[in-house]
Amino acid sequence: MPHTTQQPASKPVGKPHYLTDRQWAGLTLRVLMGVVDGCERAELKGAWASDLGVAAVKGLRARLDELVEEGTSDG
Template sequence: MTELLDIVQKFGEDVAVPTNPESEGSRLITLKQIEQEHGIGRSSLHTYRRRPTFPQPVPVEGSTKIVYDAAEVAAWFEANPPQQGKRTDLAPQDEGAAMPQTTEQAAPIAVTAPDYLTRDQWAGLTLAVLGGAMEGVERAGLPGAWGSDLGVAAVKGLRDRLDVLMAEGGSQDG
């Protein structure tokens, strides 16, 4: 029996006892507790956690639960109060400002050459229209990328009008 006591005492001396940060005076809180105590939602909390200024989780031996020092989290929320309905990761915008224009098209417009014009006639017309659109965009001081979008739209309009004229009995002679 004394041998067993000696082994137990020796075992106690050789084994490192995991330290619990909570026993050292700091209160640890889980993600759910942070949400409840600071009145934020789960997605907001995960957004905050990605910020480099947010406190780091406290490692607890023998546990896989993510916990934080409550005092550090409270101090962070005091310095960074959440604002209802406002994203804080975006640059401020003038609420009265016009929406930015986009040059993105949902799908490219396919404009095929009509069978009642020769290849050279169609090429000449489309080049003239595209050139005019580019020149107009430049003169108007609009973004240069708009020229190709407006040019394609103008060529489509040209094709549509040519089809109407031909349907009305027009001819190539003029």
């Protein structure tokens, strides 16, 4: 199985302006918990959970931005 890079994220994933601090914290926490659970079930050791967690939160933020943009363009 390939090893992860174990490099820190190039830039932090910031809270979007359209969510409260509480909403963003709750959402990212649940995503990260899911990643950790998945890594444990798949028996992935080392920094997999951390690396995949960062990727998941980045993807989540990107998709939320798309959805909000689509919603605002609909009227």
